[in-house]
Amino acid sequence: MxxxxxxxxxxxxxxxxxxxxxxxxxxxxxxxxxxxxxxxxxxxxxxxxxxxxxxxxxxxxxxxxxxxxxxxxALLARDDHDKKLLEEMSRLLADHLAQSGGSAELQQVRRILDELSGESR
Structure with a gap:
């Protein structure tokens, strides 16, 4: 091969x-x-x-x-697309939190996004 x-x-x-x-x-x-x-x-x-x-x-x-x-x-294509969306959402949220500090709820959203995107693993 x-x-x-x-x-x-x-x-x-x-x-x-x-x-x-x-x-x-x-x-x-x-x-x-x-x-x-x-x-x-x-x-x-x-x-x-x-x-x-x-x-x-x-x-x-x-x-x-x-x-x-x-x-x-298209399972792999869908997975890759979902990962890109999660990364983009996480980046946008991180930018917002860096500017405003954010509420406890937004901090929890960030933790959930990080877990979904595999960053906490």
């Missing part, structure tokens, strides 16, 4: 997280070994008792399948 760029690998991992339950058991196992256990194609092939080429082909097919799911359901 041609080396994926880091961005491609991250995207495939995100797609797998979102849509992995829609894959066959064999496809899931292969991608779990690839992402979770960080095995090479040759190591996965040994583990599943198939050729390295078979693993390469399976991962490419799964990648196309996951991209098809994303093109129809």
């Amino acid at each position: 041609q080396e994926n760029s880091l961005e491609q690998r991250v995207r495939l991992g995100r797609l797998f997280d979102a849509y992995g339950c829609l894959l066959t058991e064999k496809q899931q196992k292969c991608l779990e070994l690839y992402f979770c256990d960080d095995l090479s194609l040759a190591e996965i092939a040994d583990e599943l008792e198939v050729s390295r080429q078979a693993i390469h082909d399976l991962i490419k097919r799964v990648e196309h399948t996951l991209e098809r799911y994303e093109s129809k359901l």
Whole structure:
């Protein structure tokens, strides 16, 4: 398999997280070994008792399948959009709080926004 760029690998991992339950058991196992256990194609092939080429082909097919799911359901696109909106709301609120100090309620809104956007994790 041609080396994926880091961005491609991250995207495939995100797609797998979102849509992995829609894959066959064999496809899931292969991608779990690839992402979770960080095995090479040759190591996965040994583990599943198939050729390295078979693993390469399976991962490419799964990648196309996951991209098809994303093109129809757009879970990642929606998640990315929501994160951008949360970041923008948080920035606007932070600016307002910096200027006015803000009420206890606005401070609580800020904490909630930070939690939703993952900043408190």
